[in-house]
């Protein structure tokens with residue numbers, strides 16, 4: 725018998741225990757500071773070298789690259805290693821799911837990754853450390869070494885579209901999964917939030933683990949308000965245990 729697919733949609737709340745603040749959520753740091761928001765808005769970034777210089781300084785000071793995965797990230801890895809098929813769809817750019825040990829092919833990064841840089845001209849990519857090393861060596865707005873165009877972090881900036889391929893895969897997972905767990909996300913930013921509704925419409929059990937109420941709470945089969953660091957490991961252990969029991973009730 726094929727085991728039921730578990731989809732986890734993760735947002736900023738899963739990484740706060742790792743010391744990463746919520747930057748891009750509706751109440752996030754960037755939305756509350758228009759000057760900071762310009763640093764991550766595509767139009768300003770491309771049009772203004774001064775914005776780019778400040779943006780590179782921000783990346784240099786950013787703690788995301790030195791952050792470590794926490795108990796919630798590790799709990800998802802444990803579930804996957806117990807043999808339950810798991811796919812993670814994340815709104816985070818910190819790469820902590822993969823760092824915790826989840827295979828990269830099982831993680832969909834809706835907003836890209838802060839761990840890589842990408843060229844806006846030829847789409848060449850590389851590790852962010854490589855670009856930051858050029859800052860340490862004295863460059864303040866390092867251009868692409870292949871084509872000379874503007875480099876940026878491989879994240880989706882405000883004003884940029886989500887990758888339609890990644891989004892299409894996320895939709896397919898939402899439709900196919902039997903359990904959909906939204907964790908640490910306010911479910912207020914579309915299209916990511918809508919995935920919870922899609923999953924529920926297609927018959928998945930919807931579980932929401934978030935400190936604050938979300939617009940999808942009424943649709944959920946279970947809402948958990950306890951801290952993610954303890955609530956998610958407990959929830960996933962129960963899920964794994966249930967999978968080990970004989971399943972005879974299903975048609």
Ligand code: ZN
Pocket residue numbers: 843844845846847848868869870871872873
């Ligand atoms: Zn290039």
